[in-house]
Amino acid sequence: MRSFACPQCASLVFFENTVCLTCGTELGYSRAERTLVRATGRQRCANAQLAECSWLLDGETAGGLCSCCALTRTRPSDTDVKGLAEFAATEAAKRRLLYQLDDLGLPVVGRDIDPDGGLAFDLLSSTDGPVVTGHASGVVTLDLAEGDDGHRERMRVELAEPYRTLLGHLRHETGHWYWEVLVDRPGRHAEFRELFGDERADYADALSRHYSSAPPEGWADRYVSTYATAHPWEDWAETFAHYLHIRDTSQTAAAYGVIVTGPAAKVHADLRAVPSTAPEDFGQIIDTWLPLTYALNAVNRSMGFGDLYPFVLAPAVLDKLRYVHDLVVAHPAYVAAAAVNSRNGTR
Template sequence: MRAFTCPHCSALVFFENSVCLTCATAIGYSRAEGAFVEAAGRTRCANRSLATCNWFAEDDGPLCGCCALTRTRPRDDDAEGLEAFALTEAAKRRLVYQLDDLGLPVVGRDVDPEGGLAFDLLSSANEPVVTGHANGVVTLDLAEGDAGHRERLRIQLAEPYRTLLGHLRHETGHWYWEVLVDRPGRGEDFRAVFGDERADYGEALQRHYDSNPPANWGDTFVSTYATAHPWEDWAETFAHYLHIRDTSQTAAAFGVVVNGPQNVQVRPDEGLVSEPQEASSDFAGIVAAWLPLTYALNAVNRSMGTTDLYPFVLAPAVLDKLRFVHDLVTADRAYLPAEPAEPTAVAG
């Protein structure tokens, strides 16, 4: 994420701020301008209190463009559900900001009723909820907003990383498979890299949960869950690409560079040097800056007695998949509406 400043005094403000902590000016995020602006004369999103939203409303409604993508939320009398809802919406604002920044289409059901993007944020405290995606609708169990619940599942499923933002990136990635791969007719190119997504999804997922991950899975997949089915491989890789781009942009915005230890090589004739860029279309350059940055950040985390910030290894085959995602994300694209179709299997 880029660094933001107060429009009145130029002090640093964070993405969650609604008031400048230096000069007390009321501010908010303008999606149209991609910047924080003074709140005077602007209409706050109607979810300002309910979801701590600091964005401004769209011209045609009471909600901001991010909150308007949510079509289902907890009831007003569900205090715990609403607390988790606010946390989830905060993560979703980060997601939508990044999608906008990358120039990816973000099209809601108001524009594309058959296949636009929408979010059902539901609490499993009241009913069974399966986190997943189907035909543009992302369903998320708000129990993921509870750190204890999320950590228990992370350990149970042997996942190195599990966050609300990660869930949103993954599930939204399923929608972008439809938008970037399926509708434009890039299926054969996709299958050459990820495999044939026409394999039965339900059977593949059942096999995944009934057995151990394939031997040497890390040679070709970014995570064990990616081994379940090509759809999951895409969604995991897409989410991972967003992790890399967002973290690299934040590091660049704050001037974080790596220049050492001296006389240490990452590869032959390549020192431990990283200077991330806020925006780049050069995939090789993104990766070259990313890897040394992760080594340094992991070392800092370990010095604090915590786990690695980045507990992943990117094998050459995984880098090829990430490059495939990068090429689609950075290509010129026109949004193609979905054609009416029978609901597909829910992708997790």
Template sequence: MRTFTCPECANLLFFENSRCVVCGTAVRYDRPARAMVEAEDSHGCANAELAGCNWTAAEGMLCGCCALTRTRPDDGDDRALDAFRRAEAAKRRLVYQLDDLRLPVTDRTADPRHGLAFDLLSSRDRPVTTGHAGGVITIDLAEGDDSHREAVRARLDEPYRTLLGHFRHEVGHWYWDRLVADGPALPEFRRLFGDERADYQQALSDHYATTPGTAWAESHVSHYAAAHPWEDWAETFAHLLHIRDTVQTAAAVGVLVAGDPIEPHRSTPVDAIPDEHGDDLDVLLATWTPLSRALNQLNRSMGKDDLYPFVLAPRVHAKLKFVDDLVRPAR
């Protein structure tokens, strides 16, 4: 993510800030400007209290990100609303990155049948399955609870599981419909990922009935990616977003790791980080490899597990390039 500065004193701001800690200026993130602006010069999102939203409102009372949420917990459900706030914070990071990549974020108003919408539901009283169907992304708000998410991660023997990762994975399914399905990229997709016409439910049943093993690592970014070509795409899409966001953040704050071929940039203006971070995937991955290793070492020094517990095989590189070419076409 790019860095932001206070419009009054130029102090460094986090993306989640609603007030500058140095001069006290109230700020909001303005989506069209992709910058922090003074709150008194803008109209805030109506979800400022409910969802902790620090974005300016769009045409209505809500910002463009909050307006994507179709279903949320009831006002009186305090426990679920706490989880809802965490989910909306992750969704704002997702939407910011999609905007930064210039990917279309079409809502249900613009496309009532296939537009993007989010159902953020609590599984405390009824089962909720995180997933995507016809543009509607359902997120189990329990994924925002660290103990629940860690228990599920351990039960499924996953090396990595985060709320933001869920959003990136599920929105990847939506973009498959827009970037691949029935289009010119479909034959190459099938060559790299496999035939998506294979029975999806049977593939998932087979996946959960087997132990992970290690063979999947030769051609997939994760064990779950090996379940079905659709899941392979979504996992690869999510990993591309993980990598791009982290490399961009490192550049924005001036982090340079030995072996990293890209010079760091400090991002005071919105476009201070040029697109050289994204136009060549080989350069991006050459940056990411030493950076991810350094981040893993730092995590271990703090007694934590690896931040990025994956090794990207050459066949995964080819899949990442396929996704990247669709996500960032020649400009």
């Protein structure tokens, strides 16, 4: 996430802000301009109250919704108080997801444009019955109970998922759609299978084996998480989500001028990190990322918490991350976004 300044007084403001706390200027996020702008005279999203949406309307959408909220085709009923609170938290994470996808230039095509293969979200409340988080050709289904901190922590422990967050869920499930966009539709199956395995393996059987047995021995040498071992599709989705984690956190560090120079006692070149808002070279991304995580983990421990980044990126995992990176930066939309960012002075 990049940093933002109030268009009136230039004070620091944040992505979710609807007003500048310094000068009182009303703010809103314009997706077309990709920044926070004055909201006076602009129409806010119809979900401004219901989902605490801070986005403005840049064009006509059904029901007066911004283009992010319009991607959600199912939400809790107005009488489901708990579900609506979780819905607001999930939509906040979805706005961050969409911001990053736009920033990377990844295509975001809704079902209004592609009824059979576009992106849509069914955000369902388990108040009415069990909900299974999943994906189906662009339709992302999410159990809104994940918006409850207690529920999510229980599931994190039960499933041994150290990075179980709302944003992480959305990145993972959306990653399945980007497998179709970046790999399946262009016909890149052969190169995909060399790294991730054959996705034609029975998916239901693979998940059943995963949940009924322990992870394979030495899994960390080949996979970014235990869930990635379940099936090549899940390996891709976990890797894709991890790539977004890395790019977003690195961009935030760069935006706030976070620089790691290594421990004072003994400085090594490989312990220095000067993050860039938009690095193009994968090697540069990782050379910056690893020292940054060492420092962030040390800071977290000083606060009495566990590691902020409890992962080890083995060479095989780095190869998969590089593959995702190469597909992203080669996409025509990424190239176009890079040109726009360059003209705007943000890349």
